Amino acid sequence: MATRSSNGGTTFSVLGPDISVKGNIETRTDLHVNGSVEGDIACSALIQGETSTIDGGIEAKSARLAGRVTGSIKVGELVILKSARIDGDVSYDTLTIEQGAQVEGRLSARGEATAARPSRPAAVADQPQGEPNLALAG
Template identity: 40%
Template sequence: MFSKSKINDPIETPKTDESKATLPTAPKPSAPAPAAKPKAAPSVLSSDLTIKGNLETTGDIQVEGTVEGDIRAHLLTVGETATVRGEVVADDLVVNGRVVGRVRGLKVRLTSSARVEGDIIHKTIAIESGAHFEGSVQRNDDPLSQGNQAPKALPPSSDSGTA
């Protein structure tokens, strides 16, 4: 009948102070779990902007102005009013404007308003009717891994004279 064990004791309910309002409370949020990053909006370079230097991002860039330098991005859109003088490298590349330099991309698309002066190295390519293109086109399964390799130079001539 009398024991120190609480096994047989009735369950006690905590006493509340009735003067305080007893509203149901939501559980306290724990630290937020790291969620997948929401897709960021593309960086837009407006038509009145001129950049001298290289651009590199893992995100998306939309160029409407002038860039004098190389661009590397995930998705690169060269707008109709844009001019890029340098190498452009992207997973997905859409050219509506002018590019003077080498183009490398997994998926390259030249729209009818595109003007490209340079070589294109691609995995897949689409050139719309009306696009202006001067250069060579080369298919490559991994066009992005070529780095900044210059085109292979011809070996020196064996009959070179002295100057």
């Protein structure tokens, strides 16, 4: 099911809870997944329902995940809700994780976010800028 904007363009597509897809999905629009997908997803924005399962990689500008994902995730703005269960490596620009969400895999900021930061010594790198820094010598 797709909704059309007033100018005739598709604004988002929906895979209902009774739909199961085997194969990759690629779209330039937003995608709402409430069913199951066995394949990779590439879209502008992804919204995943709580009962949804995705067995494949995800690549999007933004994603709001609430169901089960098995595969790598590469997203600009990522929100992982408390009902989400993720098994795979996650690469992001911004990340929000609700208490109770489960992630099995590596979390890493994408190169764009880390390249913008000035280089600082490792002992200081974890401290917010403007906060007092403490380095212990052994």
